[in-house]
Amino acid sequence: MYTVSFIYVWGLVMVSLCYTFYVAKLVGRGTMRQILIFPVFLIFFIVPLLVSSIHLVCITAFFIAWLANFKIILFAFGRGPLYSNLSLPVFVAVSSLPIKIQLSPKPSTLQGSREGLLNYAKKFALLVIVTKIIEYSSKLPDKAVLTLYVMLHSYFTLEVILSTVSVVVRATTNLELEPQFNKPHMATSLQNFWGRRWNLMVTGILRPTVYEPMIQLLSSGGLSRNPSQYLAVFITFAVSGLMHVLIFFYIGRLRPDWKVMWFFLINGFCTSVEIAIKKNVKGRFPTAISRVLTIGFVMVTSWWLFFPEFKRCNLFERVFQEYVSIGAFAAGIKNIITTSLFSAYRS
Structure with missing residues (x-):
């Protein structure tokens, strides 16, 4: 259910961005472009309400209702990171994701790669430590527990998500993910x-x-x-x-x-x-x-x-409920695959 609603919402987002792209091809910046793009602005404020998963609604609200909407506002006035001469895939990517165009990409170096891997390793280790500390939350002050939860989900989780997306973006395009922190x-x-x-x-x-x-x-x-x-x-x-x-x-x-x-x-x-x-x-x-x-x-x-x-x-309880659901789903898929392989082997 979570996946279906998310695919539907982001499909609507993609269609809206394609519409915006072609409007800009036909209409120059100014009042008419602003009027024609305004429905997209409203749609982007509505789409997070169509998502129920706590993780997916956070992503949709932040990336679309906020960042994409503000980029579209700038685009209507002929400003910001979006340009009419971008290709459609790049326009959609820059609109809907926290990425920027890298006109002169710096060549990666071995030292830079090592520093990047070391940085990710430190963040992952800290994430594990914070998660372990949360297991003993009943023995900690409420403010300390609240701080750890916020650190876990507002900082580390977002960093891990953006780092993962960054690897894909850099490997497939000439775009670079904007740093979050x-x-x-x-x-x-x-x-x-x-x-x-x-x-x-x-x-x-x-x-x-x-x-x-x-x-x-x-x-x-x-x-x-x-x-x-x-x-x-x-x-x-x-x-x-x-x-x-x-x-x-x-x-x-x-x-x-x-x-x-x-x-x-x-x-x-x-x-x-x-x-x-x-x-x-x-x-x-x-x-x-x-x-x-x-x-x-x-x-x-x-x-x-x-x-x-x-x-x-009630953010944290809902987050961990989703983790449990995802774990149960993954375990079910694993059991199905294992059973199928065992049956195939016996036959």
């Missing part, structure tokens, strides 16, 4: 954490769709450069908050309690204040202290406002 634990400020280290796919799509247009709008309205930047940063966080609220709605199908929104508003306000302080005050904290303060602030606000949403959506 860049050592977030090494962040030295909120601006550094949110802008250059955490959830880079979101940062990369929010910058041209929200931040840069807001800078232009506020500056043209008479606001000076620095206040425009501070306000644009805050508005960008607000939009990110709304999209996270929407994704949690897809996951839990519950009325929002807006705690996640407050998480992003608080982090957006503090990031704007931090940027203002750095522009007007000379001197910096030592790197070690900056890292502790940055990660400490993000973790405290996460425990307070962000992490509880995972529990409210």
Whole structure:
């Protein structure tokens, strides 16, 4: 059932993207293209509601309802990572997946390959450790358990999925998967954490769709450069908050309690204040202290406002139920194959 609904939804997504591709061939950027593409925008907001699997709804909501929709918005205005002169397969891939066009691919080196394999090995080992720790969750504080669950499913699982897709993409095309994280634990400020280290796919799509247009709008309205930047940063966080609220709605199908929104508003306000302080005050904290303060602030606000949403959506119990179902299905297939081979051998 999960597979059928997922295939149906992504089939609808593929058809919609083909329609968008050919509309752009016939209509130049501007109002008419925006009107013709608008139905696709609505469809992409609806399709996550047609998926019931927790893993598949997360993928569909993030890749399609958020990233693909924002790319299509940019495309309607003739901006962003999508271009009319792309081939149809590349257009569909760039639209629906977190990938970017690599015009001048760097030749892979043995050293780079070794570092990549070592990096994946470290992540896999850490994933195993976290999973083992969760087995003793009844003996750990609630906040510690919640943090481990979020680390497992928001960071490591996504990293494993993207790493796997990256291997396939690089092997079959001239495209490169966008990195999702860049050592977030090494962040030295909120601006550094949110802008250059955490959830880079979101940062990369929010910058041209929200931040840069807001800078232009506020500056043209008479606001000076620095206040425009501070306000644009805050508005960008607000939009990110709304999209996270929407994704949690897809996951839990519950009325929002807006705690996640407050998480992003608080982090957006503090990031704007931090940027203002750095522009007007000379001197910096030592790197070690900056890292502790940055990660400490993000973790405290996460425990307070962000992490509880995972529990409210009953996310972890549903995830492990799916793991059990997948395991039972795989065991059933294995038994069928084993029985068939044994029967064939006897005959």
